[in-house]
Amino acid sequence: MNESLHKYMKVGLIHFMAFPEVMRGEGPIEETLKKIALDDYFDAVEITWIKDPETRKRAKKILDTAHMTVAYGSSPRLLTTGLNINDTNEEGRLKALATLKEGIDEAYEMGAVGFQYLSGKYEEDKKEEAYEALVKSTKELCEYAKSKGNLKIALEVFDYDIDKKSLIGPAPLAKKFAEEIRKEYDNFGLMVDLSHIPLIHETIEESLLPIKDYIVHAHMGNCVMKDPSLPAYGDKHPRFGFPNGENDVDELAEYLRTLMYIGFLNPENPPIVSFEVQGWQDEDPDLVIANAKRVLNRAWAML
Numbered sequence: 668m669n670e671s672l673h674k675y676m677k678v679g680l681i682h683f684m685a686f687p688e689v690m691r692g693e694g695p696i697e698e699t700l701k702k703i704a705l706d707d708y709f710d711a712v713e714i715t716w717i718k719d720p721e722t723r724k725r726a727k728k729i730l731d732t733a734h735m736t737v738a739y740g741s742s743p744r745l746l747t748t749g750l751n752i753n754d755t756n757e758e759g760r761l762k763a764l765a766t767l768k769e770g771i772d773e774a775y776e777m778g779a780v781g782f783q784y785l786s787g788k789y790e791e792d793k794k795e796e797a798y799e800a801l802v803k804s805t806k807e808l809c810e811y812a813k814s815k816g817n818l819k820i821a822l823e824v825f826d827y828d829i830d831k832k833s834l835i836g837p838a839p840l841a842k843k844f845a846e847e848i849r850k851e852y853d854n855f856g857l858m859v860d861l862s863h864i865p866l867i868h869e870t871i872e873e874s875l876l877p878i879k880d881y882i883v884h885a886h887m888g889n890c891v892m893k894d895p896s897l898p899a900y901g902d903k904h905p906r907f908g909f910p911n912g913e914n915d916v917d918e919l920a921e922y923l924r925t926l927m928y929i930g931f932l933n934p935e936n937p938p939i940v941s942f943e944v945q946g947w948q949d950e951d952p953d954l955v956i957a958n959a960k961r962v963l964n965r966a967w968a969m970l
Contacts, residue, residue: 668970672963675932677736679711679941680959681886683743684904685952687945690743692718700726702953704733708960711736711939713783715743716773727777738781738884738939739774741767742823746831751787753801753834763787764804771812781819781884781939782812783858786834797834802847809852821884823858824874826866829892830901837867838877845881856883861922862890862904862943865913871925879929887922887963888943889914904945906955907962919966927970 672678683690686699696717703712712735717723730737745752750763767784774782789797805822812818824841825833835841841857848855857878863886864874875882889912891899899905899912907915914922926932932940942959946952 668967672967673710674934674937675927676937676940677710678708678963679713679736679738679939680709680956681713681740681941681943683713683715683740684943684945685956690715691747692716692743696722697725697729700729704729704735706956709735711738711941713738713740713939713941714777714779715740716770717777723773723776731778736939737777737779738783738941739770739777739779740783741770742783742785744770745785745787752784752804753787753789753797755790755793755796755800760800760804764807767804767808768811771808771815771818774818775815779818781821782808783821783823783884784808785823785825785831786836788832789834794834798844801834801844805844805848805855806851809848809855813852813854818854819883820852820855821858822855823860823863823886824867824878825860825863826902829866830903838869838874842877842881845878849881857881858884858886860886860888860943861914861919862886862888863902864922865892866890866902871918871921875922875925875929879931882926882929882931884938885926885931885940886943887919887940887959899947903947904943905947906944906950906958908958909947916962916965916969919962920969923966924970 688694689696744766752763754760809820825831827836888904889907891911897911944959946955
């Protein structure tokens with residue numbers, strides 16, 4: 668592809684994955700955010716909770732000054748606390764719902780355009796119950812977001828049997844779920860992630876084509892799943908080219924080609940497409956980020 672990739676997408680980076688020390692809403696948030704904001708390769712950044720109100724204000728100033736598009740990832744609010752938005756125990760579900768509503772408030776405060784969340788674990792014999800709990804929670808989140816503005820709510824599709832073991836899940840179930848929510852809420856969509864596709868035991872086309880009408884946001888990354896004994900096995904988002912990894916330049920090119928084919932990547936309304944990469948053990952995050960940009964450039968040149 669001869670045209671700039673920035674014409675078809677807003678290239679983003681997930682702040683709290685690239686710099687996991689900020690994942691709990693504390694740590695060197697401003698310093699690491701500024702690193703991303705200074706890099707004009709990135710049009711967008713995905714942030715998560717920032718517990719201190721003053722730090723939030725300063726972080727917002729960094730993002731506003733740098734003229735970046737912002738999205739909000741709420742996964743740390745659930746994964747670091749053990750909360751589950753499809754908990755079949757109503758008390759647990761309401762606790763998860765409360766923290767996600769706080770996240771929506773924070774997303775609006777930070778000027779975010781989108782809000783990501785994920786479905787939780789489930790028991791096979793209570794799968795239908797968990798599904799109904801997820802539907803109920805999602806409708807409440809969409810309603811809450813809509814009452815305050817135009818924030819888009821996106822459920823990210825995760826693996827169901829390897830690492831996160833989320834309810835959603837494989838493409839057919841993701842499609843069924845999205846259809847049900849979209850009937851009532853036009854501010855809902857699905858988020859896809861290249862690094863999750865092998866973990867869901869699907870090909871890129873199997874994963875994307877059935878849900879093409881509902882995709883509102885995309886991630887790029889890698890995973891290891893050949894053997895549980897291997898380093899970075901599961902949903903650890905290692906760099907591209909990591910030993911025994913599933914995704915590299917060719918896979919990213921196929922992913923982008925498919926996203927282009929279904930009309931998701933487009934010059935009229937370029938969507939956010941973010942790297943979800945994390946250094947393994949003592950790997951330098953700046954080198955991992957450079958790796959990701961290099962791989963995207965190569966993949967784009969193959970289109």
